[in-house]
Amino acid sequence: MFSTKSRYALRILIDLAQQKSDDFIPLKDIAERQDISKKYLEIIAKDLVKGGLIRGASGKHGGYMLTRAPEDYSVGEIIDHMEGTFAPVVCLEENAGECPRSGVCKTISMWTEFYELERNFFYGKKLSDLL
Structure with missing residues (x-):
């Protein structure tokens, strides 16, 4: 099961992609469109910035924007960033020692x-597929 953080992260990225803007999009606008608490989105947006998935700017014309084109994001990388590994058991995690x-x-x-099925499915889906 995926957390609300992952699901909301996808919604933020989809919203930013739908704006088709070279300007920063205020988080309050995203929060209103997505009907999600701005406070909660701030936490998620900071995590997305830290992961290099979006860029942020503060100030009067601040907000967030994608760092690349929607077709260059895989859903898998977004979920992976928010959740951690897709590995269903510890012995399949990256850098796991010999079981x-x-x-x-x-x-x-x-x-x-x-x-492999789960990973291939989500890494095969692009953000642009969800628009």
Whole structure:
């Protein structure tokens, strides 16, 4: 299950993409259009800026904008940034050490298949597909 942070992050990015503007879009406008608390969106937007997914500017003409074209964002990278790994089990996480049960584990092939299906699905979807 994905958190509201991930779902709202997608909504922020979709909203920014729909504006088709070279100007910064005020967060209060996004909050109104998306019917989400501006306070909560501030937390999510800061995380998106930190991850390089959007740019922010403060001041009178401040707000947020995409850092690249909508077709250059995968849904997977957005969810990955907000949630962390897609790995359904610890032994499939990036930089996981050798699992002591890898030689006898009867479920690893199932987890690996699920992981690849999920990852390929979300990384195969582009932000532009959601517009």
